[in-house]
Structures are given as C-alpha cells and as structure tokens.
Amino acid sequence: MQQRPLFNRKRRPTRLIRRTLLVGLGTFALTAAIWQILPEDETNAVQTRQGSAAGNEIPLTLEAIDAPPSHASQSATGSSTAAKAGNAPKQPASAQTVSLESRPNFDIPGKKEALEAIEQPEKNTAAIDAPSADAAMPEADPIEEHTVTVHSGDTLSTIFEKAGLGYSDVLRVLDLGDDAKRLERLRPGETLVLMTDEADEFAGLKYELDAESELNIFRDDADSLVAKIDALPSEKRLVSAGGTIRGSLYQSAIATGVPPAQVMQLAEVFGWKVDFLRDVRDGDQFRLIYEVREREGERLGTGQIVAAEYVNRGERFKAVRYTSPDGTTGYYEPDGSSLERGFLRYPVEFSRISSSFNPKRLHPIHNTVRPHNGVDLAAPTGTPIKSAATGRVTFVGWKHGYGKVVQVRHDSKNETLYAHLSGFKANLKRGVKVEKGATIGYVGMTGAATGPHLHYEFRVHGKPLNPLKVELPEAKPIASANRQDFLKQTRDPLDQLARIQIDVEGEQPVHLASNERTADSSGD
Structure with missing residues (x-):
C-alpha cells in the first residue's frame, strides 16, 4: 500500500512555519516583557527559586542570549573551573548589553519596535508620559506696552485707574523706594509707558526722569517688582556759533x-x-564752541563752552576749557593764564540789574535816603542762587527788610550776603560748608521788595563794597608740569574757533550749524 505523504507537495509548509515562528517569538517577547516589569524583589525571588532548582546554572536572560561567543566560552570555562574548585566562591554573571543586530534576522513587521520596547521599557515610558521640553519651559507671558500722556490733574492713581489697574498696584510701586516716589510728582506733558501681562495685570512701567536717565520698574526672576534707574544713550556733539553785537550780547x-x-x-x-x-x-x-547732547537726532540739552572769543572795542579775548591730569577743570587764555577768580562774577542768572550799588540811594518803598549796599539782580522767582565762592554758611533765616537771607564767610576777610530769597536749599544750615557754584537758595521777593530779584552784597572785613568792582586775586595759571598737555588739548578747539566766520557788516549774526562735529570722547 502506498504511503500517503504527510504534506501535499503542492502545498508548501511556509504558512505553518511562519505561524509557528510568530507564536514562538510572541511567547518569547511576552515572557521577556513580564520579566522586565516584575518588581525587583519578585525578580530576585524567582531567580532564587530557579537557582535552587538549577544549582549553579545561570538564569536565562536577554543579556545572556546576546553575549558574544567569546564571552560564552569564558563563562563555560569559568563554570568548569568553579566546579573543579569545589567550595570556591562563585563569581556573579555579568550582563551584556542587548543589541538588535545580534537577533536572528527575521524580517517580521513590528519586530524592531517590539524589541526596543522590550530592551528599554523605561525609555519607552518616558517618551509617552514625560512632558516635552517646550511644556517643561513655558514661554514668558507676552508684555504689552501702553504709552500714557500726563494731563493736568493726573496722578499715578488716576492714571492706573484709567488703565484698568488697581490701587494696590500703585501702593506696590510707591513702596519700591525713593526712586519710585518721583512718580508722585508727575507733570503735565510727561509720558509713562505702562506694561501689562497676558492677564492684563501690572507688569512694570518706564518713566523718563530727564534727558539722560529713565526709571524702569519691572518683575525680576522671582516675580517681584524692582525699581532701577538706567542711563539713556546719548551722543555729545560740538556746535559753533558766532555773531556781531546789535543791542546786547x-x-x-x-x-x-x-x-x-x-x-x-x-x-x-x-x-x-x-x-x-x-x-x-x-x-x-x-565766537564760541559749545557742547550739545543728542539722541536719535533729537537735541536733549546743552553742556559746557569748549572755547570762546569776544572782541570788545577792538580788544580780543580768548578762552579755552582745559581739564588737568588731576581732574581740575577751568577756563584759560591761550598762554595758560587763568580767566577765573576765586569768586563768581554773578551768583545768579539774571536779566538786568534793577538797582545798583549806591550808598545814598532813595529807597523805593520807604521813600527815604538809605544806603544800598549791594546790587539787585532781577530774575524770575525760583531761579537758583549759587554761592559766589567756597565757604561756610554763617546765617540762614529771616532778617527784617532783607526777608529770607543766606550769609557765607569765604575766608578771614571776605563774606557774601544773599537776600529776598523765596526758599533755601534743602538741609542748608549754619556751619555747613558750600562749594563755589553750589546752589544755596532761590530767587524771591520776601521782605521789603517790589519784585522778584536777588540782593547781593560783598563785604570785606565787614565793610560793603560794590560786588561788580571789587578787586579779587586771579587764580593760578597752568602748572609748568601740565603745560605740554594743555597745549596739546587746546590746539584743535582754538583752531576751530579761528575758522568761525562772522558777517563783517554785522547786519545779521551768523549761526554756523554746519560746523557741528562729534565731540572728543576725552572731554567732560
């Protein structure tokens, strides 16, 4: 009887083999996955039970499967040696890194992904559950800026209220210190830049204090408000001008x-x-060359005169500004002689002399002959008054017809008096030392005065002298050690001064804006 073949020759066993391999591989993958996720104590317990049953046999793991042949032979040799040694201590088996390339080359869909999940389950979990880098570091809330112009009657509270911000924000701002308290004195025409976050909450502000500084209030890394004054960038330039006198300087x-x-x-x-x-x-x-400060083409203010010339009835006078290596600054003639004295000629910026020094003047209020022991310099109320020279304050207060008065003693013989003031410089009191040019008070009309002006007296050994004619010693000339430096620094300004052209006929003064240039960075 002819024996029936086990397989039909027309039917290849490919499908059965494939199914068998898939089932085997699936069982292997499931077993390995369960092995990886078992708690460590249970894994150790299973290993212990297997060790007890198998004696010195090493449990089968993925690492053992992937061990290179040389490592396998070494393990076998090691096991044989250990068996011969009897009670010799056993060395722990070292696990080898799993490598996909060492797997059988079965081209099964999903095999690579499955093996990666088996070999590195913790990495696979992190990839699913861990937040992304963008989620871990959220973007900063966008800040929106609103420019507000201060109007008459506006305060920080009303400005915040109009912007939809609360009074608690105002208190938080004003509690940031003296710099922030400047916001209590807002003036019409000024601008504030208010900043709010995505939730329309207060995030900061910017306030320009003057042409060169700005108050910035912002949140720091701890989300707390901080106040800081920053310098505004500006450019220093030199401007030349010249003209002929018609009427007054x-x-x-x-x-x-x-x-x-x-x-x-x-x-x-x-x-x-x-x-x-x-x-x-x-x-x-x-003729003169002077400093100006600009930012983005806009003029912010002016600085010091760098060089100047005045021709009075044919007599020519020149001056140039020089700063010595020790930081001392002054005005000198081209030969190094000082143009300064120990005293200012005028301690206030004034428009005219309303009353001259006169020992026999008829008083305008009392209508009696009374000596006028000083000069009256007319100026608007509030104009700063400067100390004519360095000295020590001997009196601050009220003196009958003089009104509010400041007296300063400069040395053993010279003393100056300033009367009819509207107010005194803060913290000015008797015994305080003041420097030449320092503000000591403000123009007013207190006491017996018919209009705002400064009554200025100059006394020598207690005797009043005409402040405009009193003889005072000249300041020291350029020291010989600084002479070469002086000549080097002043050469260019004096050359530029000489190039300024003036209308000879004097019908129209000429302003030479075309002579502008960037100021020397070494100048003050």
Whole structure:
C-alpha cells in the first residue's frame, strides 16, 4: 500500500512555519516583557527559586542570549573551573548589553519596535508620559506696552485707574523706594509707558526722569517688582556759533540760535575781563564752541563752552576749557593764564540789574535816603542762587527788610550776603560748608521788595563794597608740569574757533550749524 505523504507537495509548509515562528517569538517577547516589569524583589525571588532548582546554572536572560561567543566560552570555562574548585566562591554573571543586530534576522513587521520596547521599557515610558521640553519651559507671558500722556490733574492713581489697574498696584510701586516716589510728582506733558501681562495685570512701567536717565520698574526672576534707574544713550556733539553785537550780547546771541544757558556761560567766562553790563558796544563780535547732547537726532540739552572769543572795542579775548591730569577743570587764555577768580562774577542768572550799588540811594518803598549796599539782580522767582565762592554758611533765616537771607564767610576777610530769597536749599544750615557754584537758595521777593530779584552784597572785613568792582586775586595759571598737555588739548578747539566766520557788516549774526562735529570722547 502506498504511503500517503504527510504534506501535499503542492502545498508548501511556509504558512505553518511562519505561524509557528510568530507564536514562538510572541511567547518569547511576552515572557521577556513580564520579566522586565516584575518588581525587583519578585525578580530576585524567582531567580532564587530557579537557582535552587538549577544549582549553579545561570538564569536565562536577554543579556545572556546576546553575549558574544567569546564571552560564552569564558563563562563555560569559568563554570568548569568553579566546579573543579569545589567550595570556591562563585563569581556573579555579568550582563551584556542587548543589541538588535545580534537577533536572528527575521524580517517580521513590528519586530524592531517590539524589541526596543522590550530592551528599554523605561525609555519607552518616558517618551509617552514625560512632558516635552517646550511644556517643561513655558514661554514668558507676552508684555504689552501702553504709552500714557500726563494731563493736568493726573496722578499715578488716576492714571492706573484709567488703565484698568488697581490701587494696590500703585501702593506696590510707591513702596519700591525713593526712586519710585518721583512718580508722585508727575507733570503735565510727561509720558509713562505702562506694561501689562497676558492677564492684563501690572507688569512694570518706564518713566523718563530727564534727558539722560529713565526709571524702569519691572518683575525680576522671582516675580517681584524692582525699581532701577538706567542711563539713556546719548551722543555729545560740538556746535559753533558766532555773531556781531546789535543791542546786547544776550539778544544778539539768542538771534544766532545760541541757548540762553550758553549766553550766561559766555558772560561768566569773560566776566572778569569784560563788564557786559557797561562795556558792550554795537559792533563787538563773539565766537564760541559749545557742547550739545543728542539722541536719535533729537537735541536733549546743552553742556559746557569748549572755547570762546569776544572782541570788545577792538580788544580780543580768548578762552579755552582745559581739564588737568588731576581732574581740575577751568577756563584759560591761550598762554595758560587763568580767566577765573576765586569768586563768581554773578551768583545768579539774571536779566538786568534793577538797582545798583549806591550808598545814598532813595529807597523805593520807604521813600527815604538809605544806603544800598549791594546790587539787585532781577530774575524770575525760583531761579537758583549759587554761592559766589567756597565757604561756610554763617546765617540762614529771616532778617527784617532783607526777608529770607543766606550769609557765607569765604575766608578771614571776605563774606557774601544773599537776600529776598523765596526758599533755601534743602538741609542748608549754619556751619555747613558750600562749594563755589553750589546752589544755596532761590530767587524771591520776601521782605521789603517790589519784585522778584536777588540782593547781593560783598563785604570785606565787614565793610560793603560794590560786588561788580571789587578787586579779587586771579587764580593760578597752568602748572609748568601740565603745560605740554594743555597745549596739546587746546590746539584743535582754538583752531576751530579761528575758522568761525562772522558777517563783517554785522547786519545779521551768523549761526554756523554746519560746523557741528562729534565731540572728543576725552572731554567732560
């Protein structure tokens, strides 16, 4: 009888083999996965039970399967040696890193992913459950800025209220210190930049204090409000101007575009050479180079005169600003002689002399002859008054017809008096030392006064002298050790000064804005 073949020759056993392999591989993968996720204590217990049953046999693991042949032979040799040694201590089996390349090369869909999940389950879990890097580091809340213009009657509270912010935010801001308290004195026309976060909560503000500094309030890394004053970037430039006098220095210089502050500086620089109240004549000429500060093309303010010239009735006077290596700054003639004295010629910026020194003046209020022991310099109320020289305050207070008075003793013989003040500089009191040019009070009309002005007296050994004519010693010239440095620093400014052209006929003063250039960074 012919024996029936086990397989039909037309039917290959491929499907059966494939199914058998898949079942085997699935069983293997499931067993390995269960082995990996078992708790450590249970795994040890299973290993202990297997060890007891199998004696010295090493439990089958994925690492053992992937061990290279050389390691396998070494393990076998080690086991044989251990058996021969009898009671010799057993060395623990070392696990080898699983490698996908060492697996049988079965091209089964999903095999690679399954093996990766088996070999590194903790990595697979992290990839599913762990938050992404973007989620772990959320983006900062977007900050929105709102520019607010201060109007008459506005306060920080009303501005915050209009912006939808609470009074608690105002208190938090004002509690940040003295810098933040400047926000209590807002003026019409100023601007605030308010910042809010995504939830419309207060996040900070910016407030320009002056042309060169800004108050910044912001949240730090701890989400707390911080107040800080930052310097605003600016550029220093030099501007040249020149003109011919028609009427007065002040009017002629203003006509050329020279700022009022620079006109007063010019009169102060040459104050001990020219009496600008009495000696000025039509046809006199002036030239000057002065500093300006700009930001993004906008002029923020002016600085110091760098060099100047004044021609009075044919006599030429020149001045140049110089800072010595020890930091001392002053105005000098081109030969190094000082143009300064120990005293200011005028302790206040004024528009005119309303009353001169006169021992036999008829008093305008009492209508009696009373000596006028000083000069009256007319100026708007609140104009700062400067100490004429370094000295020590001997009196601060009220003196009958003088009103509010400050007296300063400069040395053993010279003393100055300032009367009719509207107020005193903060913390000014008797015994305090003041420097030349330091503010000591403000112009007013207290006491017997018909208008705002400064009554200025100069006393020598207690005797009043005319402040505009008193003889004072000149300051020291350039030291011989600094002479070469002086010549080097002042050469360029004096050359530029000489190149300023002026209308000879004097019909129209000329402002030479085209001579602008970047200021030397070494200058103050």
